[in-house]
Amino acid sequence: MSLAESGTVPLHQRIRAEIEGMILxxxxxxxxxxxxxxxxxxxxxxxxxxxxxxxxxxxxxxLIERRKRAGTFVSRPQIHMAALAIxxxxxxxxxxxxxxxxxxxxxxxIAATDGDPVRLGLPPGSRLLHLTCRHxxxxxxxxxxxxxxxxxxxxxxxxxxxxxxxPGSWLLAHVPWHEAEHRIKAAAAxxxxxxxALAEQSPCLVLERRTWRQGDGADGEPVTYVxxxxxxxxxxxxxxxxxx
Amino acid sequence: MSLAESGTVPLHQRIRAEIEGMILxxxxxxxxxxxxxxxxxxxxxxxxxxxxxxxxxxxxxxLIERRKRAGTFVSRPQIHMAALAIxxxxxxxxxxxxxxxxxxxxxxxIAATDGDPVRLGLPPGSRLLHLTCRHxxxxxxxxxxxxxxxxxxxxxxxxxxxxxxxPGSWLLAHVPWHEAEHRIKAAAAxxxxxxxALAEQSPCLVLERRTWRQGDGADGEPVTYVxxxxxxxxxxxxxxxxxx
DNA sequence: ACATTAATAATGTATAGACATAAAAGGGAT
DNA sequence: ATCCCTTTTATGTCTATACATTATTAATGT
Numbered sequence: 001m002s003l004a005e006s007g008t009v010p011l012h013q014r015i016r017a018e019i020e021g022m023i024l025x026x027x028x029x030x031x032x033x034x035x036x037x038x039x040x041x042x043x044x045x046x047x048x049x050x051x052x053x054x055x056x057x058x059x060x061x062x063l064i065e066r067r068k069r070a071g072t073f074v075s076r077p078q079i080h081m082a083a084l085a086i087x088x089x090x091x092x093x094x095x096x097x098x099x100x101x102x103x104x105x106x107x108x109x110i111a112a113t114d115g116d117p118v119r120l121g122l123p124p125g126s127r128l129l130h131l132t133c134r135h136x137x138x139x140x141x142x143x144x145x146x147x148x149x150x151x152x153x154x155x156x157x158x159x160x161x162x163x164x165x166x167p168g169s170w171l172l173a174h175v176p177w178h179e180a181e182h183r184i185k186a187a188a189a190x191x192x193x194x195x196x197a198l199a200e201q202s203p204c205l206v207l208e209r210r211t212w213r214q215g216d217g218a219d220g221e222p223v224t225y226v227x228x229x230x231x232x233x234x235x236x237x238x239x240x241x242x243x244x
Numbered sequence: 245m246s247l248a249e250s251g252t253v254p255l256h257q258r259i260r261a262e263i264e265g266m267i268l269x270x271x272x273x274x275x276x277x278x279x280x281x282x283x284x285x286x287x288x289x290x291x292x293x294x295x296x297x298x299x300x301x302x303x304x305x306x307l308i309e310r311r312k313r314a315g316t317f318v319s320r321p322q323i324h325m326a327a328l329a330i331x332x333x334x335x336x337x338x339x340x341x342x343x344x345x346x347x348x349x350x351x352x353x354i355a356a357t358d359g360d361p362v363r364l365g366l367p368p369g370s371r372l373l374h375l376t377c378r379h380x381x382x383x384x385x386x387x388x389x390x391x392x393x394x395x396x397x398x399x400x401x402x403x404x405x406x407x408x409x410x411p412g413s414w415l416l417a418h419v420p421w422h423e424a425e426h427r428i429k430a431a432a433a434x435x436x437x438x439x440x441a442l443a444e445q446s447p448c449l450v451l452e453r454r455t456w457r458q459g460d461g462a463d464g465e466p467v468t469y470v471x472x473x474x475x476x477x478x479x480x481x482x483x484x485x486x487x488x
Numbered sequence: 489a490c491a492t493t494a495a496t497a498a499t500g501t502a503t504a505g506a507c508a509t510a511a512a513a514g515g516g517a518t
Numbered sequence: 519a520t521c522c523c524t525t526t527t528a529t530g531t532c533t534a535t536a537c538a539t540t541a542t543t544a545a546t547g548t
Binding site (some may be wrong): 022187 | 273275307318355423426430431432457
Binding site (some may be wrong): 036037038052055056066067068069070071074 | 496499
């Protein structure tokens with residue numbers, strides 16, 4: 001432990017926080033040089049590895065860039081990157097203190113075709129479980145969901161009881177980690193409007209999610225494709241970010 | 245360098261990638277135990293710090309959890325977190341190979357009031373630069389933007405030439421790093437529709453962004469509040485994620 | 489003057505060891 | 519059994535050092 005140590009926070013975190021603070025407060029501006037590791041060693045009275053750990057974390061976070069022989073510099077922010085929390089609908093509703101209710105509207109097994117709305121890239125003929133369901137908060141329609149599950153990837157889904165447990169929660173519990181791509185757009189409620197108690201032209205937020213499981217070595221195996229429709233005035237996604 | 249070294253990739257990255265692969269492929273499921281550091285040391289023929297670096301990175305990524313004495317376990321995915329790239333509109337359009345054009349529609353300096361649409365939390369009377377502008381791609385309206393800039397935080401903005409340079413790009417270049425909160429919702433075009441060549445009921449994606457600069461020690465100083473309106477069928481946000 | 493080569497300064501990776509810390513497991517005593 | 523204490527195990531942090539890598543700067547030879 002160094003003399004500079006004050007609280008219970010590890011030193012590398014403190015170093016990181018101090019530099020991050022100088023960047024976020026504007027004391028250090030994009031392009032500015034950050035003291036070399038040996039100077040930070042002296043300033044904090046610690047070993048180089050400790051300084052290095054702090055700076056490596058800032059590199060990972062995108063706040064700084066390092067070039068050998070040249071030094072360390074504050075990055076130039078370019079794109080607004082945000083950490084978006086895409087909610088599990090049940091968790092979202094109960095988290096608001098409302099009563100969650102779920103209804104399964106339809107269920108069927110279909111075969112993938114070429115001109116499918118399902119863009120999972122499956123060979124034609126692949127068996128898909130097709131579900132439509134509705135989520136309600138305090139008995140008010142909250143979201144309409146249409147989902148396709150690749151039965152080749154998740155055969156257990158064929159016998160799961162989706163009348164009582166929402167497919168999103170079921171998959172979350174039964175399929176471990178996967179990769180996902182989300183698309184967020186706006187659309188008119190259209191024929192879905194009825195199920196959401198909306199007029200046809202009502203604007204809705206549409207969230208499309210496609211997930212796949214990484215293969216052992218080959219490319220990913222598609223798992224599911226969902227399309228969730230939210231009333232435009234009842235829901236908004238929130239993304240927070242420290243950055244540009 | 246260890247005997248297990250094969251390519252040019254650092255060993256700690258290789259260890260990380262192999263464990264990450266086992267998690268993402270489902271070989272290791274949530275709750276499963278990951279070998280203790282000493283076993284991984286033996287397996288890869290390296291020091292504990294190297295193993296630790298790999299595992300620490302996986303903790304930061306949220307894939308694993310570590311408890312002293314108990315061991316290391318695969319995390320249970322709960323929320324869909326996604327890295328959302330909120331585009332700089334100019335970059336977005338030119339990136340598509342389209343011609344970008346920008347129009348300033350109005351400019352004025354107003355005073356903040358209590359019941360403001362501007363939720364920057366400023367004391368009433370604070371001076372705000374209010375701008376409305378339009379972004380076009382190949383001469384087709386792409387987005388409508390309404391923006392308020394806190395002149396106390398960015399006094400130079402009062403004399404900037406927003407007739408030619410979009411305020412987003414100007415701020416990106418003049419205000420270094422800040423924190424941001426984004427809200428994404430759907431709404432009808434409404435009276436804005438005219439500027440976007442849309443009917444009043446057309447669904448639009450609305451992106452609200454509020455940013456503030458971190459103070460030295462105190463809370464953040466608000467910088468700007470933007471509200472960007474995109475035609476629902478011409479634009480969608482894409483978020484990618486490795487996770488649940 | 490110019491191209492080539494060597495020294496140098498910075499980061500990148502890795503090691504072996506030390507001590508701290510937290511939680512689980514075990515052992516007694518009441 | 520219950521409570522308290524000790525031991526053990528595994529992670530968390532840090533050190534001091536070593537060598538690799540890379541881009542810049544300086545030196546050198548023609």
